[in-house]
């Protein structure tokens with residue numbers, strides 16, 4: 704490894720095979736996934752007020768609505784038809800189609816249930832600058848890096864189901880303004896995310912065939928954990944510490 708590389712397993716030898724790669728990815732998730740962020744501890748522990756929960760859902764809408772755009776870019780990176788065919792259901796999961804509701808509509812049920820006007824949410828006018836920069840960086844990453852890194856950057860989904868379970872239970876238990884209907888987005892992801900994560904994990908294990916490629920896969924996952932972490936840092940700074948940037952959503956009553 705040269706000095707420019709970001710990933711190091713405490714200076715250990717380069718990752719020699721697919722199993723070592725998987726172990727390294729799981730180690731990165733255990734150390735860096737945003738389940739560990741203080742804002743999530745507050746959200747799931749019932750420590751936020753309704754305005755702070757609204758701010759979280761409003762900002763997360765930008766992530767949700769950018770995911771199918773990101774996935775369309777991922778598809779555009781592959782000349783291999785089989786990979787495109789496998790990946791395209793992700794767009795349908797979020798966008799739905801003429802006869803079925805998708806994740807974006809389910810997310811709008813959440814924001815509406817929290818009392819936010821859907822036109823305002825969809826306009827993305829009130830989101831934090833850092834939300835936009837972080838999410839756009841994810842879309843640009845899959846455009847600019849190798850197809851292998853583009854797929855690897857989705858691997859945070861390996862760690863999402865546990866977090867979604869914790870979120871559903873915690874928010875239903877602690878907030879009287881939350882009910883099972885408005886949490887349906889997360890219930891659905893419990894079925895969708897494992898399939899997606901398993902495909903991506905199998906893909907990178909098969910296609911990262913050199914130590915340098917395995918390292919690039921690990922760095923793509925680190926990049927993505929940073930995309931998620933930066934969004935929560937910004938929410939905490941604005942809505943817990945009270946430094947709301949000009950133009951961003953201001954909860955009523957604050």
Ligand SMILES: O=C(O)c1cc(C(=O)O)c2c(n1)C(=O)C(=O)c1cc(C(=O)O)[nH]c1-2
Nearest residue numbers: 770856857858859860862863866867892931
């Ligand atoms: O609530 C969460 O913490 C969370 C995290 C992630 C993730 O780890 O990137 C995703 C989602 N949710 C999610 O709902 C989702 O559809 C999704 C797609 C992707 C992706 O990178 O393609 N990540 C995530």
